[in-house]
Amino acid sequence: MTAPSPEPAVFPRGVMDPFCPREHVIDTTMDHRILWYLEGQLALSGDPRMRAEATNLRRYLNVACQHHWHDFDAEPDISAHRQCLWCSDVEWAKPETGTQAAEQ
Helix, strand or coil: CCCCCCCCCCCCHHHHCCECCCCCECCCCHHHHHHHHHHHHHHCCCCHHHHHHHHHHHHHHHHHCCCCEEEECCECCECCEEEECCCCCEEEECCCCCCEEECC
């Protein structure tokens, strides 16, 4: 008798969908998308060791992030900017040129 095949991994739509919430194609590799998902799950764990692992994983992912930017127009209380779907980094538009400047 052979062992049953393992169940395929089931991840939420946000991990597997080729499109972001704004319906743009996400070019981020699947391994990074899964790591971001796992970081979130570990961070929500009640186990302090798992939360510590989430912190370590987030440090790695922040350095190795494959940014997927969302652009935001200026509003009365906030300048135009873009924000990464994964790591939440923000780049503010330079008022004189309209180009992006990394947050310091």
